[in-house]
Amino acid sequence: WMARYLEGFVFCFVMKTAVYLLVLCFLGSCFAAHLQSSGLGWQGTWSENKRSFGGNMYICVDIENNVAYGSYSGAGLFSGVLKGTEFTGEWFEAGYDRPFGPFSLTLSGTSFSGSWSYYNNTSADSTETFAWSGSRSSSSRPSVEQCLVPAQGVAVTGTYENVENICYRPADRYQNTNLPGVFGGFESFGFVGGYTPDAGRSVFMSDFVYRNDDSISLRPETSASVFGPCSSNSDCNGPNTGDDSERVQTQKIVIGALVDDATFCGFFWEGFYNDQISDGAICFSRTGTISPDSVSCGGEAVIAANRRQDIGNTELLLSEIQRVLDAITMPSVVIVPGPFDGDDDNYGTGFFDQFLDDDDEGSDDIVVDDNDDNN
Structure with missing residues (x-):
């Protein structure tokens, strides 16, 4: 009977263990499914394969409102709505023609996949x-400086560290984006301008100048520009600096947001995303909330003038001369065939003799005596 008792005990122990493991697996699966359905499965640090600049992508989730905010490689920001395993919204960059558009991503475990595209304008998707x-x-929540989650209900306008200035101008539509304009003047960096999609909370600025006669959309995929980080020992942005209508001639980019009432953080780039200043976001404390004057923030005219100066005085002069020549309208000349009607017949062949001197009269010729040694 002892053997039968031991067999029964072992059988019960194995069955209980199996039940416990089954329950744990079930609870674990439910918990994982809950994380994904709640949106927390999106939160954390990810690889960045949108622009493939070599940096990380950070996502911060707001569970209460089912939304998420993030950044990727310091190149752009994105935000959108979470619904189950789906994440849909809009992404934003700077430095070229209409640098924004929609995206749609799907989560599967610890990876995601999906697509993004450009807006042809602010309402129509690119094909x-x-x-x-x-x-x-x-899966740890990134810092606010990594996600650049914009503060609610606060515009970026103001002075920072007493020397940096940002102006939000909702009445101005920035270039061809049809979005409110924002301009900034940063000490030792220069003037930049751009757009804001959320009433001045996040900003996307550069010194890119859109030209109305551009025949193509100047974007990374459609221009000959050198786009993205490059080796420090090569002038990768050199080809972008000339007055080439098929290149994006961007030299400065700022991607940033007001992360709280008193702090602005942004990613600063030189060139067309060629060289990032610092490894992460640079943050400034706000020292004044009054809107700075236009001189401190600059504007489209200031940025355009600076960019035109960058292409060189000789090239600028030739460009201006060509522009003036192209604008000149010459009067038309009409030749009417017919007999020549001149007035030569009014003067005889000897008419002009009266104006000629007579060599025999009034001659004042000087005679030199060869024998006169004093002459």
């Missing part, structure tokens, strides 16, 4: 789409 995927390396 061309691009793949976007990534995998998560950490």
Whole structure:
């Protein structure tokens, strides 16, 4: 009977263990499914495969409102709505023609995949789409400086560190974006301008100048510009600096947001995303909330003038001369065939003799005596 008792005991123990493991697996699966359905599965640090600049992508989730905010490689920001495993919204960059558009991503475990595209304008999607995927390396919530979550209900207008100035101008539509304009003047960096999609909370600025006669959309995929980080020992942005209508001639980019009532953080780039200043966002404390004057923030005219100066005085002069020549309208000349009607017949062949001197009269010729040694 002892053997039968032991067999029964072992059988019960194994069954209980199996039940416990089954329950744990079930609870674990439910918890994982809950994380994904609640949106927390999106939060964390991810690989960045949108622009593939080599940096990380950070996502911060707002569970109460089912929304998320993030940044990727310091190149752009994105935000949108979470619904189950779906994440849909808009992304924003700077430095070229209408640098924004929609995206749609789907989460599967610790990876996601989906697509993004450009807006042809602020309401119509581009017909061309691009793949976007990534995998998560950490589920910890990133810092506010990494996600650049904009503060609610606060515009970026003001003075920072007593020398940096940002102006939000909702009445101005920035270039051809049809979005409110924002301009900034940063000490030792220069003037930049751009747009804001959320009433001045996040800003996307550069010294890019849109020209109305551009025949193509000047974007990374459609221009000959050198786009993205490059080796420090090569002048990768050199080809972008000339007055080439097929290149994006951007030299400065700022991607930023007011992360709280008193702090602005942004990613600063030189060139067309060629060289990032600092490894992460640079933050400034706000020292004044009054809107700075236009001289401190600059404007489209200031940025355009600076960019035209950058292409060189000789090239600028030739460009202006050509522009003036192209604008000149010459009067038309009409030749009417017929007999020549001149007035030569009024003068005889000897008419002009009266104006000629007679060599024999009034001659004042000087005679030199060869024998006169004093002459």
